[in-house]
Amino acid sequence: NAGVTQTPKFRVLKTGQSMTLLCAQDMNHEYMYWYRQDPGMGLRLIHYSVGEGTTAKGEVPDGYNVSRLKKQNFLLGLESAAPSQTSVYFCASRDAGFFSPSSYEQYFGPGTRLTVT
């Protein structure tokens, strides 16, 4: 099992450019999440999905769009990048069960470090 993978690992964009970050998981998880983490900060939820074809806004959704066309993939799009979107982006997934404390575990990908100049 590869777990949660993210593509790309690093990217530099110019202001106004667009890009898509890809997240893939091979654990058949229902729930998937996109977070951003800024220096010295916790993770802030951008968007999430509770199943194929569904998406919902998180804490900081402005400037981002997402799609969950396939259960194993969750895409994060930046339509017009801004310097304020310079951050490390983490994708995570979780099973839908609620059977034990470990059921609530979110599995994180390695992150994408994005710089917008």
Add this chain to the structure above:
Amino acid sequence: GQSLEQPSEVTAVEGAIVQINCTYQTSGFYGLSWYQQHDGGAPTFLSYNALDGLEETGRFSSFLSRSDSYGYLLLQELQMKDSASYFCAVDGANNLFFGTGTRLTVIP
């Protein structure tokens, strides 16, 4: 809205015990999670408390008091590799709201 408070930094000696506290205010609460993150790495799950009381997993334990909106992570027999950031996170049913993290430094 939601807010979590945890100390920004803690330093402890190798072999000792350290407790990291977390207080929260939230409009919807299903449980409290703890995650560990080493520099440059991804967060990894440590524990989850849905009910009041203590959950123990090896050297790590986590406690929750729903009436006090308070929890803590207890790390025993500290090792150098435990130097990392620790985040508490409120479970709002479908998503997590993270605190800003506590940086733990373990010294010899």
